[in-house]
Amino acid sequence: MNDMAGTGASGRNWGPWLDGYFDLYRQALATDGIQDKLVAFHDLAVQVRERKGKLMFAGNGASASIASHGAVDFTKQGRTRAVDFNEPNLITCLSNDFGYENFMAKAVEFYADDGDALVLISVSGKSPNALAAAKYARSRGIKVVSFTGSAADNPLRALSDIDFWIGSRAYNVVEGIHMVWLTTVVDMLVGQAEYAVA
Incomplete structure (x- = not known):
């Protein structure tokens, strides 16, 4: 065993810090009920695919990047048609005309067909534009899947049919x-x- 393993140039032993950090991942992966939620999302995606619908993905910042990755992989590998709302022209147009807090809801309004589903990603679960999109989707009978963190009672989680939450x-x-x-x-x-x- 190398006694210097995990020791940086400054002489700090990062081993204990990294052990604790990776424990956060281990705990999150073992979240109660996660397998049931993964199966529920899988089944929803299959239903959307079978009725020739699509998944719509949206998020802000890094969550927007995750949304884009998800839309591509669900389409290409998962054979479930998917789109995301990260095109700059779309974001700036809808934000300019309707306000940034409404751009996702407006995108859903313009793009959604009956039988589609909406996937929203927000670490805080409090992003106003994601909340507006979830409320609009629910008013149309569109299923909402959310990926959130932070507080267990975050409002996006409460608006979701399937919620993936990390404490x-x-x-x-x-x-x-x-x-x-x-x-x-x-x-x-x-x-x-x-x-x-x-």
Whole structure:
């Protein structure tokens, strides 16, 4: 065993800190009820695919990047048509005309068809634009799937039909786990973990 393992140039032993940090991931992956929620999202995606519908993804900041990744993987690997609302022209147009807090709801209004589902990603679960989109989707009978963190009683979670929640305020950990859960459902749609992507 190397006694210097985990020791940085400053002489700090990062081992204990990294052990604690990775424990945050381990705890999140073992979240109560997570398997049932993964199965529920898988089944919803299959239903959307069978009725020729689509998944609509949206988020802010890093969550927007996760939304884009999810939309591509669900479409390409999962064979479930998906779109995201991260095109700059769309965001700036709708924000300019209706306010940034309404751009996601307006995008859902313009793009949604009956039988679609909306996937919203927000670490805080309090983003006004995500909340407005969830409320609009529910008014249309569109199922809402959310990925949140922070407080258990965050409002986006309460507006969701399927909610993926992590009891953590460590943004990078929450976002990393959100990505793991999203891509897990993609692999469930494929039916295996290892496969050719081209």
